[in-house]
Amino acid sequence: MKEALPLPGRITRDTLRRCVSERMRLKYLESLIPLLEQKQRECRQDIYGGIRLTQSWEGAMAYSAPGDPTAAVAARAADLETREEYRQTEQRIRALTLERDRLRRRQQLFTCCLTALPEEQRFLVEAKILEGKAWNSVETLYENRYGQRLHRDTLRRRLTQAVQTLQEIGS
Numbered sequence: 001m002k003e004a005l006p007l008p009g010r011i012t013r014d015t016l017r018r019c020v021s022e023r024m025r026l027k028y029l030e031s032l033i034p035l036l037e038q039k040q041r042e043c044r045q046d047i048y049g050g051i052r053l054t055q056s057w058e059g060a061m062a063y064s065a066p067g068d069p070t071a072a073v074a075a076r077a078a079d080l081e082t083r084e085e086y087r088q089t090e091q092r093i094r095a096l097t098l099e100r101d102r103l104r105r106r107q108q109l110f111t112c113c114l115t116a117l118p119e120e121q122r123f124l125v126e127a128k129i130l131e132g133k134a135w136n137s138v139e140t141l142y143e144n145r146y147g148q149r150l151h152r153d154t155l156r157r158r159l160t161q162a163v164q165t166l167q168e169i170g171s
Contacts, residue, residue: 013163016129019110022103023130029100036093043086047079116169120146121162128159 114122123145127138135152143149150158 020130026103029096033096036089040089043082046082047086113166113169117162117165124159125162
């Protein structure tokens with residue numbers, strides 16, 4: 001995965017848009033990791049506490065037809081496959097957890113940068129860039145919140161000032 005730039009630094013509209021995609025990725029990871037952990041617990045149960053024999057492969061012969069050597073080989077192969085699946089799931093969980101923690105730190109840092117903005121500029125950044133609303137919608141929301149309707153050009157100018165302020169904060 002491409003490593004993103006650290007947040008205090010040059011903050012541009014692209015950086016803000018990347019933060020939006022990182023928020024979506026963070027939500028995805030927070031829902032995926034518990035599912036993988038459940039899968040890992042099931043594999044562990046199969047390997048160490050389930051019905052599989054872990055010490056003696058000759059015992060598998062007792063469950064097969066007399067003289068059938070393939071039963072022990074099949075049981076051994078299934079166990080090795082389960083162990084490999086467990087190992088791969090463990091590695092994936094570790095990698096995704098590291099990525100999730102990195103994204104959380106970046107989002108916290110970005111939130112701190114946003115709190116440094118005046119409330120009106122923060123509203124414009126959140127509505128237009130982070131939520132991706134259309135200008136008509138932003139105009140209406142602004143009017144509902146602040147009691148005056150501003151033209152789209154004025155809102156764009158104020159949004160540009162907000163991004164410039166974020167750039168100064170990040171520098």
